[in-house]
Amino acid sequence: MRVPALRAAILVLFLLAWEGVARTANPLLYVPPSAVLPAFGRLLALESYPDLVPSLLLTLREILVAYALAIAAGLGCGFALGLNRTIGRAYGPILAALYAVPAVVWYPSLMLFFGLDAASKIAFGFLLGFFPITLAVLAGIRQVSPHMLVVARAFGARPLVIFVKVMVPAMLFTLVGGLRTGLALSVIGVIVGEILGSRSGMGALINHAYGLFRTSDYVALVLVTLVLIVGSDALASLVERRAQRWTD
């Protein structure tokens, strides 16, 4: 009871302090919260940015394509590396080394290759989502108890049956966790790509508002993008909880 009240108090104090500082220092630069609400209203009424909806849909579409590709490639690579010992031990470390590179170093090359439009954002979102999914498959496969595999084989289960009935349920939880991280990173990848250089999509709108010093519109656009991000993660956590219940 006391804790939520304290949390609310901190939030309110923070907003008030921000409002005060912003008004006295530089309202244009520090955007007091009171300026954000009307900007948000104008944005939702499609007054400040009439092409909000198509931009949002474009970003969403880029995310979906990037994520679908990341799932396909991540599961494929993960199982290829996890199920074959030699391949796993040879390419696993290479993959881990590449994962240690901050992904954004690939972005200029992707932009050069795929151009300024959606393709480079999809490629970058794919790249970011691919690694956690692959690594989750690898971790999941290591979690499957060898005893269960031996028992299943002893009772005459065929490889496909072992895969579906033994391996997948045993690794499901880790796998779904990786899929959730992968989604979050695909979303970030697409948005980073759009902000680093694009002609359309939410990132382009954000850059436009920022470039023209329309700071309250910028904050409103960021809030809309945040809703998209938080919404996608909430959806993923719902799926994760479902999977958790199913494994228990």
Add this chain to the structure above:
Amino acid sequence: MAAERVRIVALQVVSVGVLLVAWEVVARAGWVDALFVPAPSAVAGAFGRIARSALAGLGDTLLKTAVAYVLSVVFGVAFGVAIGSVRALREVLSPFVVAVYGMPKILVLPWIVLILGFGTAPAIVYGTIHGFFPILVLVMGGVRDVDRTLVTVARAFGASTWQLYWKVLLPAIVPTVLAGMRLGVVFCLLGVLIVEMFAGVRGMGHVMGSLANGFQAPELFAATALVSAASIAIVLALDVLNDRLSHWRG
């Protein structure tokens, strides 16, 4: 075991070699546009041409990363220990920490650049923000999970609060801090590179951005390889350090 090791290394070397040769053949045969995908030999040649500007840029980037890294480790550990060890703080603040940690930092980047301008300051600030939160969250968790028995026993033997922190808590979270440090460095480098690409006037991110805008693919690939090698080297060095230190800890 040794034979398998040899086989694995051989497989790694052979597959990288085959990949490079195949890439060279594909590029030379003109199946891909050399403007976008240069042959490995062209990339190797480009190393010489960009060496001076790229090494200067890399040095600049690594310097900013080092500053951001020190700041994020110091603040991350300090705040992590403070918030993690005081129950009231932890309960009240953790939702805020988790929310900010989960928020993609890229959304505030334009704002940081507006306030701090172009150049070194926004890169250091953004790199610090990137590294700070993962370390903070890890350290908070590490402090929370310190064995209660240790704390109780120390208290029972009359340890002061100072001794409790210095002799019990800090040694207990060393592995967590090291894990955070290993994770944090990549995030700091990521943050610095993003700022340099977005609004840089110097540094590797800026160099790479200009090469991409100038369609200088071989030079761009060479620069990318250089940064990747640098960051892999840093992470491997931290891994070795980690091993040494955990060995020393017993």
